[in-house]
Amino acid sequence: MNRIKTLLLLTLSLFFITSGAFAQGNGKIVGKIIDQKTSETLIGATVGIEGSQRGAATNVDGSYVLTDVKPGRYTLVIKYIGYQTKSISDVEVKAGAATSLDISLSAATSTTLKEVVVKATYRQASVAALYAVQKNSASISDGISSELIKRSPDRSTSDVLKRVSGTTIQDNKFVVVRGLSDRYNTASLDGSPLPSTEPNRKAFSFDIVPASLIENIIISKTATPDIQGDFAGGNVQIITKDIPDQNFVSVGVGVGYNSQSTFKDFQSGFRATSDYFGFDDGTRKLVSNFPTTSQIVNKQLSTTQTIQSIRSLNNDFNIYKSTALPSQNYQFTIGNVQELGANKNRLGTTVALTYRNSQTIIPDLVQQFDNYNYSNTQYKFSTNVGALANLAYSFGKNKITLKNLYNRVFDDQFTYRTGSNSSNGSYDNRFYANDLLEKSLFKTTLEGEHALGAKSSKLKWNLGYSNIINDQPDQRKTNYRQSAAGEPFYAQVTNLSKENARVFSHLNENIYSGKVDFNLPVNLFKQSTLKLGVNSQYRDRKFDARFIGLVINTNNPDYDINTILQRPIQTIFGPNLVNTGLYSLDEISNPTDRYNANSLTNAGYAMLDSKFSEKIRVVYGLRVEKFNLKLRTEEVAVQQPRAELDNTDFLPSVNFTYSLTQKANFRASYYRTVARPEFRELAPFAYYDYELLATLQGEPDLKRSLIDNADLRYEFYPSAGQILSFSVFYKKFQNAIEPKIEDQNSSTTISYFNSKSAYVYGFEMEARKTLDFINGGSFFKTTTAYANLSINKSKVTNPNDGVVRLEKDRALVGQSPYVINAGLQHTEFDNKLSVNVLFNRLGKRIFYAGGERFSSVYEQPRNVLDCQIGYKVLKSKGEIKLSATDVLNPKYNFIYELDGKPYIPSGSGYIFKSYRTGSSYALSFNYTF
Structure with missing residues (x-):
C-alpha cells in the first residue's frame, strides 16, 4: 500500500505541474533528426525557419522543437556537420497545435566541394524519415505504433500483440512468438526486464498494461548483443509515453455489451x-x-x-x-x-x-x-x-x-x-x-x-x-x-x-x-x-x-x-x-x-x-x-x-x-x-x-x-x-x-x-x-x-x-x-x-x-x-x-x-x-x- 500511496502522490504532483495554461494562439514544430542510412539520431543538428532568426538544436535523443510559431506555411532548413543540408517546404503550422516532422539527413560525399542543399516538401520529408526507420533496424523485428493501436478495438497490450506478424495470444494474455510458448519469450517495459506475473507458470500477463498508455511495441525476433539473451521466440519491448508534443487533457468513457x-x-x-x-x-x-x-x-x-x-x-x-x-x-x-x-x-x-x-x-x-x-x-x-x-x-x-x-x-x-x-x-x-x-x-x-x-x-x-x-x-x-x-x-x-x-x-x-x-x-x-x-x-x-x-x-x-x-x-x-x-x-x-x-x-x-x-x-x-x-x-x-x-x-x-x-x-x-x-x-x-x-x-x-x-x-x-x-x-x-x-x-x-x-x-x-x-x-x-x-x-x-x-x-x-x-x-x-x-x-x-x-x-x-x-x-x-x-x-x-x-x-x-x-x-x- 505504501508504494500505491507514493505513486498516487507522484501522480497528483505531476498533475499540478501540468496544470499550467494551454496556449492556443501559436503553434509549434516538433520532431527528430536521424541518419538516413542507420536511423541513428543526430545530436546537435540545427533546425531553422528560412528567412528568420528562429532556430533550435536537436538534443541527446535527436529531438527538436520550434515553439511559439505563428500559424502559416514555412520552409525549414536543417544543417549538420558532415551531412547535406536539407530544405523542406510547405510545413504548415496551425494555432494551438504541434506539427510533427521527423527528418532524415544524408551524409555528405567526400567529393563535395561546396554545400549541397537537398530540397523536399513536408510530405516527402516525412515519407523519407519513415522509410529510414523501417529499413534500418539492426535486427529482424516487427512492431506496432500508438497510431495503429488507436485504430483497432484493442484495450490491452495482449490484444495489440496478436496483430504483430508471427505472434499469437494464449488465454487472452500470454504471448506466443513464432509458435513458441510464452516460456520462451521475454519482455521489457521502458528498458528494464519484466518478471513472470504468474504463480504457476513462466509467463507475463500482458493484459496488465492498458493499450492507451503505449507509445510503441517492438518484438525483436533476432538477437543483438545489447538485448538480454534469455529468449528464443521474441523479445517484447514496450515503451510508454513520456514527453508529449503538446499540452493536452484527454478523457475517455466506454461501455460494452x-x-x-x-x-x-x-x-x-x-x-x-x-x-x-x-x-x-x-x-x-x-x-x-x-x-x-x-x-x-x-x-x-x-x-x-x-x-x-x-x-x-x-x-x-x-x-x-x-x-x-x-x-x-x-x-x-x-x-x-x-x-x-x-x-x-x-x-x-x-x-x-x-x-x-x-x-x-x-x-x-x-x-x-x-x-x-x-x-x-x-x-x-x-x-x-x-x-x-x-x-x-x-x-x-x-x-x-x-x-x-x-x-x-x-x-x-x-x-x-x-x-x-x-x-x-x-x-x-x-x-x-x-x-x-x-x-x-x-x-x-x-x-x-x-x-x-x-x-x-x-x-x-x-x-x-x-x-x-x-x-x-x-x-x-x-x-x-x-x-x-x-x-x-x-x-x-x-x-x-x-x-x-x-x-x-x-x-x-x-x-x-x-x-x-x-x-x-x-x-x-x-x-x-x-x-x-x-x-x-x-x-x-x-x-x-x-x-x-x-x-x-x-x-x-x-x-x-x-x-x-x-x-x-x-x-x-x-x-x-x-x-x-x-x-x-x-x-x-x-x-x-x-x-x-x-x-x-x-x-x-x-x-x-x-x-x-x-x-x-x-x-x-x-x-x-x-x-x-x-x-x-x-x-x-x-x-x-x-x-x-x-x-x-x-x-x-x-x-x-x-x-x-x-x-x-x-x-x-x-x-x-x-x-x-x-x-x-x-x-x-x-x-x-x-x-x-x-x-x-x-x-x-x-x-x-x-x-x-x-x-x-x-x-x-x-x-x-x-x-x-x-x-x-x-x-x-x-x-x-x-x-x-x-x-x-x-x-x-x-x-x-x-x-x-x-x-x-x-x-x-x-x-x-x-x-x-x-x-x-x-x-x-x-x-x-x-x-x-x-x-x-x-x-x-x-x-x-x-x-x-x-x-x-x-x-x-x-x-x-x-x-x-x-x-x-x-x-x-x-x-x-x-x-x-x-x-x-x-x-x-x-x-x-x-x-x-x-x-x-x-x-x-x-x-x-x-x-x-x-x-x-x-x-x-x-x-x-x-x-x-x-x-x-x-x-x-x-x-x-x-x-x-x-x-x-x-x-x-x-x-x-x-x-x-x-x-x-x-x-x-x-x-x-
Missing part, C-alpha cells in the same frame, strides 16, 4: 464494495493471529480456539444473484510540455489513470474425457485499475526520464459444475468454486541519456525496480456427491484433500535492475559505431500457500451427520454448526508449499555496427551472461538449496543487411540465446488446478536450454508505411524445457523435463499496401490491406524415463503450425471517418502434452473477426468508436488427438474442454482538450 453475458443472470460469491476498485477489503484473508500450520497439524488447539479460528474465516458461502452489467472503461490522461530558461530546456509530463470493469459468463463449458462428463458455468467479475506517471527533462545534450506504472487486476470467478465422475465408482457431482486472483505490478524506471565529446558519443543508463504481487486470498472448493439416482447429494467434508481445501497463497517478488550503455563512433570501414554495455538484474521471490479446510466430526452421536451433509452450500458451514464444535480445523502441510528464491544475472557485451559500403551493414558482437539461482523450501532435512543453477553463457550474434535497392533489404543472422527455468518450474510445490483437473509441480533438477538460431529475410518497402517481406528461420534447442505428463493414476500430475534436443523452423510473410494500384481513385488511396502469415514446424522427443507414452515425439507445447492475421483499414472525409476490419486464425496447437493413458490435447483452429468504426467530431477533438470483437463467436475446442484424429480411450471421452466466450460490442467516446 457481450452477447452471452450482459443483462443475463449473474451468480457470484461474497462481494465487497472495494472489489469494484480492484482491492479485496481484507475479509477474505487469514487474520494475523490465525493458528500456525504446526498448531493445526499437531492438534494443539482447544475446542474454543478451533471455533474462534473457524469463525475468523469468511464463511459466507451464499450464492448471490444479480444481473450482469455492461462492461465499462474510463481513462483520463493529461500531458504537458514546458520550456524552461534561456536555453529552452524541456520538461514533459504524462499522467494517466485507467479503469475497466466487466462481468462475463461462460454458460456451458463442457469437459468430457477420462471418467469425467462435466458441464460448467463460470461467472467472472473483473476489475482493472492503472496509473501512469512519467516525467522527462531534456537539457542541452542530456535527458533524464522517470517512468512509473502501477496496474492491478482483480479477477473473482465463481464456478458451478455438474456431471458424473466414475473414477472411483459412478457418482454425480455438484461442485462449487470461488476463486479470487489479485495481481499487481508496480514498476519505476529512472533513465539518463547523455551526449559526450565532439564525436557525439552517447552514454545511456537505466535503474529499475519492479514489484509483482499475486494473491489467492481464499480459493474455496466444495463438492456434493450422489452415489445413485434418486439418492441425496452429500457434501464431501468428511476429510480434507487439495480437491476441496481452501487455498490461501501469496507471492511477492522484487526485481532490481540496472544497466549502462556506451556508444562511440569509430573510424572503421565506411562508418562504424562501437557499443559497450553492462547490466545486472536481481530477483527475490517469496511464496507461501496454505491448504486449510473444515472437517466434520462423523463420530458425534448428538447429531444426524447424514442430514447435516445434505445441507445446501449456503448453510453447510453456517454459524449454528460451527459454534457447536462439530467441525474441526485441518490443514494439508508440506514443506514444499513455501519457498524462497533469488537469482542474479550479470551481463556484459561488446558490439560493432559497421557500414562496409553503401549497401552492406553488419552488426556483430558477443554477449556474456553470468546467472546464479538458488531456491529453498522449508524442508529441515535438506541443507542445500532444493534447486541451484550457476551458468556462464557466451552468446555471439551477427546480423547482416544488404541493401538491394533504395527500397529493399536482404537480411541474414545467426545468434545464440538461452532459456532458463523459471522459479515455479523448479519449485517442488504441488498445486491442484480444479479447472485442469490436474496437479502442477516443479522439477528442481531442470537445466537451462541453449538455442542456436538462424534467420533469412527479404523485405521490400513500396512506399512509406508499406511493406512486403519474406522470412525463414531455424532454431535448435539443447535441453529444451517442456512439460511432462504423468497420467498413470486417476489424478494427473504435470511436471517438467529437459529433452535432449528439439527444433523448430518456419516461414513468415508480411504485406501492408494501399490499394491505389487497383484504381487511382480517392477510395483506394485511403484503403490499406495487410496480412501476415507464419508457417511453423517443430519437434521434441518425450523423455525416456521408463514410462511408455503414447507419443514418442510431438510438437512443442503452444506451437502453432500456422498463424494468419489480415485486415483492411479505410479512412474518409479527411481522416475523420476510419474503418478497420481484422481477422485472425491459428492452426491447432498443443495445449496439454500427452502421457501414458492420454494423447496430447490440441486447441482447435477458430476464426476471429474484429472490427471498429471511428468518427471524429467537435472539430476533430472528439472521437466516437464502435467496436466489435470476436463477431463470429466460434467455439473454443480442446480435443485429445493422436495421429491427427480424436483419441478416445475405452470408456472415456475426448473433449478436454469446449466453450464460447460470446461476441462483444463496445461504444466509446474520447475527447482531447
Whole structure:
C-alpha cells in the first residue's frame, strides 16, 4: 500500500505541474533528426525557419522543437556537420497545435566541394524519415505504433500483440512468438526486464498494461548483443509515453455489451464494495493471529480456539444473484510540455489513470474425457485499475526520464459444475468454486541519456525496480456427491484433500535492475559505431500457500451427520454448526508449499555496427551472461538449496543487411540465446488446478536450454508505411524445457523435463499496401490491406524415463503450425471517418502434452473477426468508436488427438474442454482538450 500511496502522490504532483495554461494562439514544430542510412539520431543538428532568426538544436535523443510559431506555411532548413543540408517546404503550422516532422539527413560525399542543399516538401520529408526507420533496424523485428493501436478495438497490450506478424495470444494474455510458448519469450517495459506475473507458470500477463498508455511495441525476433539473451521466440519491448508534443487533457468513457453475458443472470460469491476498485477489503484473508500450520497439524488447539479460528474465516458461502452489467472503461490522461530558461530546456509530463470493469459468463463449458462428463458455468467479475506517471527533462545534450506504472487486476470467478465422475465408482457431482486472483505490478524506471565529446558519443543508463504481487486470498472448493439416482447429494467434508481445501497463497517478488550503455563512433570501414554495455538484474521471490479446510466430526452421536451433509452450500458451514464444535480445523502441510528464491544475472557485451559500403551493414558482437539461482523450501532435512543453477553463457550474434535497392533489404543472422527455468518450474510445490483437473509441480533438477538460431529475410518497402517481406528461420534447442505428463493414476500430475534436443523452423510473410494500384481513385488511396502469415514446424522427443507414452515425439507445447492475421483499414472525409476490419486464425496447437493413458490435447483452429468504426467530431477533438470483437463467436475446442484424429480411450471421452466466450460490442467516446 505504501508504494500505491507514493505513486498516487507522484501522480497528483505531476498533475499540478501540468496544470499550467494551454496556449492556443501559436503553434509549434516538433520532431527528430536521424541518419538516413542507420536511423541513428543526430545530436546537435540545427533546425531553422528560412528567412528568420528562429532556430533550435536537436538534443541527446535527436529531438527538436520550434515553439511559439505563428500559424502559416514555412520552409525549414536543417544543417549538420558532415551531412547535406536539407530544405523542406510547405510545413504548415496551425494555432494551438504541434506539427510533427521527423527528418532524415544524408551524409555528405567526400567529393563535395561546396554545400549541397537537398530540397523536399513536408510530405516527402516525412515519407523519407519513415522509410529510414523501417529499413534500418539492426535486427529482424516487427512492431506496432500508438497510431495503429488507436485504430483497432484493442484495450490491452495482449490484444495489440496478436496483430504483430508471427505472434499469437494464449488465454487472452500470454504471448506466443513464432509458435513458441510464452516460456520462451521475454519482455521489457521502458528498458528494464519484466518478471513472470504468474504463480504457476513462466509467463507475463500482458493484459496488465492498458493499450492507451503505449507509445510503441517492438518484438525483436533476432538477437543483438545489447538485448538480454534469455529468449528464443521474441523479445517484447514496450515503451510508454513520456514527453508529449503538446499540452493536452484527454478523457475517455466506454461501455460494452457481450452477447452471452450482459443483462443475463449473474451468480457470484461474497462481494465487497472495494472489489469494484480492484482491492479485496481484507475479509477474505487469514487474520494475523490465525493458528500456525504446526498448531493445526499437531492438534494443539482447544475446542474454543478451533471455533474462534473457524469463525475468523469468511464463511459466507451464499450464492448471490444479480444481473450482469455492461462492461465499462474510463481513462483520463493529461500531458504537458514546458520550456524552461534561456536555453529552452524541456520538461514533459504524462499522467494517466485507467479503469475497466466487466462481468462475463461462460454458460456451458463442457469437459468430457477420462471418467469425467462435466458441464460448467463460470461467472467472472473483473476489475482493472492503472496509473501512469512519467516525467522527462531534456537539457542541452542530456535527458533524464522517470517512468512509473502501477496496474492491478482483480479477477473473482465463481464456478458451478455438474456431471458424473466414475473414477472411483459412478457418482454425480455438484461442485462449487470461488476463486479470487489479485495481481499487481508496480514498476519505476529512472533513465539518463547523455551526449559526450565532439564525436557525439552517447552514454545511456537505466535503474529499475519492479514489484509483482499475486494473491489467492481464499480459493474455496466444495463438492456434493450422489452415489445413485434418486439418492441425496452429500457434501464431501468428511476429510480434507487439495480437491476441496481452501487455498490461501501469496507471492511477492522484487526485481532490481540496472544497466549502462556506451556508444562511440569509430573510424572503421565506411562508418562504424562501437557499443559497450553492462547490466545486472536481481530477483527475490517469496511464496507461501496454505491448504486449510473444515472437517466434520462423523463420530458425534448428538447429531444426524447424514442430514447435516445434505445441507445446501449456503448453510453447510453456517454459524449454528460451527459454534457447536462439530467441525474441526485441518490443514494439508508440506514443506514444499513455501519457498524462497533469488537469482542474479550479470551481463556484459561488446558490439560493432559497421557500414562496409553503401549497401552492406553488419552488426556483430558477443554477449556474456553470468546467472546464479538458488531456491529453498522449508524442508529441515535438506541443507542445500532444493534447486541451484550457476551458468556462464557466451552468446555471439551477427546480423547482416544488404541493401538491394533504395527500397529493399536482404537480411541474414545467426545468434545464440538461452532459456532458463523459471522459479515455479523448479519449485517442488504441488498445486491442484480444479479447472485442469490436474496437479502442477516443479522439477528442481531442470537445466537451462541453449538455442542456436538462424534467420533469412527479404523485405521490400513500396512506399512509406508499406511493406512486403519474406522470412525463414531455424532454431535448435539443447535441453529444451517442456512439460511432462504423468497420467498413470486417476489424478494427473504435470511436471517438467529437459529433452535432449528439439527444433523448430518456419516461414513468415508480411504485406501492408494501399490499394491505389487497383484504381487511382480517392477510395483506394485511403484503403490499406495487410496480412501476415507464419508457417511453423517443430519437434521434441518425450523423455525416456521408463514410462511408455503414447507419443514418442510431438510438437512443442503452444506451437502453432500456422498463424494468419489480415485486415483492411479505410479512412474518409479527411481522416475523420476510419474503418478497420481484422481477422485472425491459428492452426491447432498443443495445449496439454500427452502421457501414458492420454494423447496430447490440441486447441482447435477458430476464426476471429474484429472490427471498429471511428468518427471524429467537435472539430476533430472528439472521437466516437464502435467496436466489435470476436463477431463470429466460434467455439473454443480442446480435443485429445493422436495421429491427427480424436483419441478416445475405452470408456472415456475426448473433449478436454469446449466453450464460447460470446461476441462483444463496445461504444466509446474520447475527447482531447
